[in-house]
Amino acid sequence: MATIEEQIKTIQTEIDKTQKNKATEHHVGRLKAKIAKLKMAREKADAHAKASGGGKGFEVKKSGDATVALVGFPSVGKSTLINQVTDAKSETAGYAFTTLTCIPGVMEHRGAKIQILDLPGLIKGAANGKGRGREILNVIRSSDMVLYIVDPFQDAHFRVLHKELELAGMRLNEGKPPVFISRTDRGGIDVRTTVEQTRLTDEQISDIIREFGYTSAIVTLRTDVSADQIVDILAGNRIYSKAVVAINKIDIAKEEQLVHMENMLPKGWPLMRISAFKGDGLEELKDFIYDNLGFMRVFLKPQGQEADMEEPLIIKDTSRVEDVCNNLHRDFVRKFRFGRVKGPSAKFDWQRVGLDHLLKDGDILTIITRR
Ligand SMILES: Nc1nc2c(ncn2[C@@H]2O[C@H](COP(=O)(O)OP(=O)(O)OP(=O)(O)O)[C@@H](O)[C@H]2O)c(=O)[nH]1
Ligand SMILES: [Mg+2]
Known part of the structure; x- marks a missing residue:
């Protein structure tokens, strides 16, 4: 009997051999469903081994307001970079696999503390465990953002790495598809759609779902699903x-060479040029990381006191007053009476606001609570 690993490999080889087009989409989809199911079984086995004291990962303690993982082939300059922009000291050298574990560093920028993780270089086959790939990918999966470091002389690298992250279940710069599947007791698989389906027939969609062991389900599609x-x-x-x-x-x-490299990258992705070694572009890179994490600063002014303009609260830039309350103490929401805001989100200074008021970067906020 083949191991899970071997079964996955056999199916993956078949997928790689199959030409991808409209006619094969359904077939490839079923094969991918089979792999996904095998991987679910493998994860269960892994979790079991871990619980009984088996494999050691190199998970790190998260700290700061967000965590960014450095992802790249060996020798692209990940460690050189982390040494420049954080307090970390990670070994660098002109040969591959200099870094062997996960090395965290903290970058302080615009009041935010951003944890950056230096990781061993990833290689082809990582998602199947090559070069401690599975451990590395687990750390990447749990980060808030991936920072790919690419070498301008290796134009094929990015695609290889991106594939490994995809195989590890990461969907980067994509939203979760509006597809809803709920298992039912009987009635077969019932596909309901709000848009025309051009890629798969209802029967093909049902086939893929059945690979996961469903016999009856209601499927709601709000997109032309793949x-x-x-x-x-x-x-x-x-x-x-x-x-x-x-x-x-x-x-x-x-x-x-730089332009050629840029053309190889997915269209519309945030992109920057740097020299970690010379220090070029690194201040811009800090802004770039901060901006893409989607942060804002909110300065807190306790009632009857001066606002703290030194240490803002760093929160997601989509936050409302309620999110700030939750961030401070769970009692704040329960005891909340109203807030007062001065700054970009306020119509006038010290506007009175409720929990659902949307804040903006640079706001000063006072929260008034019941005793
Ligand atoms: N010219 C130049 N060399 C660089 C730059 N950044 C890194 N290097 C060199 O590239 C080599 C590899 O750098 P590292 O920082 O060790 O690379 P790494 O990505 O951490 O490699 P692994 O730990 O093996 O995955 C070293 O010799 C660095 O000095 C750069 O911006 N310009
Ligand atoms: Mg390194």
């Missing part, structure tokens, strides 16, 4: 996170 999206929803362990790219070593690259 086989991959159905598999993603049923696999359940997909991570939809943000990714940005820094092209390193610009000090030794020609303009046309």
